[in-house]
Amino acid sequence: MYARLIMREVEQRDIDPSPLFDGIALGRDELMRGGDIRLADFLHVLRTGDRLLSGEQLGFLLGRKMHVFAMGPVGAGLALAPSLRDGLQLLEGYARLHATYINIVASSTTRGLTVRILYERETGYVERLHTQTAVMLLQQYLESVLGAPINDVRYRFAMPESDDSDEYRAALSGIVEFGAEANEVCIPHRWLDLPSPFYHAELWHQAQISLARSLKEQSETKGTPFTQHVSTLLRTSDTPIPDMADVAFRLHISGRTLNRHLRAENTSFRQLKSRALASHAKLYLRETDHSVEAIAGTLGYRDTANFRRAFRKSVGCSPNEYRISMKIADS
Numbered sequence: 001m002y003a004r005l006i007m008r009e010v011e012q013r014d015i016d017p018s019p020l021f022d023g024i025a026l027g028r029d030e031l032m033r034g035g036d037i038r039l040a041d042f043l044h045v046l047r048t049g050d051r052l053l054s055g056e057q058l059g060f061l062l063g064r065k066m067h068v069f070a071m072g073p074v075g076a077g078l079a080l081a082p083s084l085r086d087g088l089q090l091l092e093g094y095a096r097l098h099a100t101y102i103n104i105v106a107s108s109t110t111r112g113l114t115v116r117i118l119y120e121r122e123t124g125y126v127e128r129l130h131t132q133t134a135v136m137l138l139q140q141y142l143e144s145v146l147g148a149p150i151n152d153v154r155y156r157f158a159m160p161e162s163d164d165s166d167e168y169r170a171a172l173s174g175i176v177e178f179g180a181e182a183n184e185v186c187i188p189h190r191w192l193d194l195p196s197p198f199y200h201a202e203l204w205h206q207a208q209i210s211l212a213r214s215l216k217e218q219s220e221t222k223g224t225p226f227t228q229h230v231s232t233l234l235r236t237s238d239t240p241i242p243d244m245a246d247v248a249f250r251l252h253i254s255g256r257t258l259n260r261h262l263r264a265e266n267t268s269f270r271q272l273k274s275r276a277l278a279s280h281a282k283l284y285l286r287e288t289d290h291s292v293e294a295i296a297g298t299l300g301y302r303d304t305a306n307f308r309r310a311f312r313k314s315v316g317c318s319p320n321e322y323r324i325s326m327k328i329a330d331s
Helices: 002-012 028-032 039-052 058-064 073-080 084-097 124-146 165-171 201-219 225-236 244-251 255-264 269-287 292-298 304-315 319-330
Strands: 102-108 112-119 154-157 175-178 183-188
Touching (some): 002 028, 002 039, 039 058, 039 124, 058 124, 073 201, 084 112, 084 124, 084 201, 084 225, 102 225, 102 269, 112 124, 124 154, 124 165, 165 175, 201 225, 201 244, 225 244, 225 255, 225 269, 244 255, 244 269, 269 292, 269 304, 269 319, 292 304, 292 319, 304 319
Parallel strands (some): 154 175
Antiparallel strands (some): 102 112, 112 183
């Protein structure tokens, strides 16, 4: 779909589109028939389109004219989700079904949820175009669910401020920052769990079943998709984080089947949950002044002593020692 949009934008400006296909096996008719195309062919179309449409920010241009449905079944599930949090959890958990070279990593923070856009392979300068399109799609998704421009979302870019920085600020409704460690979108807590007006219980259920089936098929051929998906749900959920029954329910499988998939990927739900609890605990210790007892309760521990033992086993020091070390590192 991205490549077809590029061709449409070129032709609407009465520009000869033939350079889009120079030197690649893909032709115009084949592109218009739909379906997947090779990554190398897509990158050629993207680079050439950027050259033919010089003077325009191609990534923002494409992002404005796209909808999340451009992401196929993943986008359909995103559009039908009960809330932004549910949709963004689904996006990370299944993003690799849509584009294998882009990795979406979402993480809960004390302020909300951060969505990072990472690249699994070198794509050269067109990474900038991918990032522009991705953040525009995210902005459209957020604002379609919430019904208005959202001014307190932060769009952070892993590039220095440049001559075209004002174009970024013009395209994006929220706070735009440059020089970040990674390309990311930071969404405040207050928006994450508001009900979506587009939620459809039956279609949402069907979308999850279909994506879970695709995840199972992928697990039979490559990677550790169940580990990645469960880690996503645990990392992006508000505290207390879900138990195995909740996660299995969302994947439309039994707890026993989930455990079997995780064992095949050389891990277990207990290990993944312990890792997620430690990550949440470090976040609270690092970014709040909450007492260790309060943090233990927030994470679902009934006994603070159990929390202290689990934290030491996972991190190698006590919660107080970790907090002191972080303060020293920041000073």
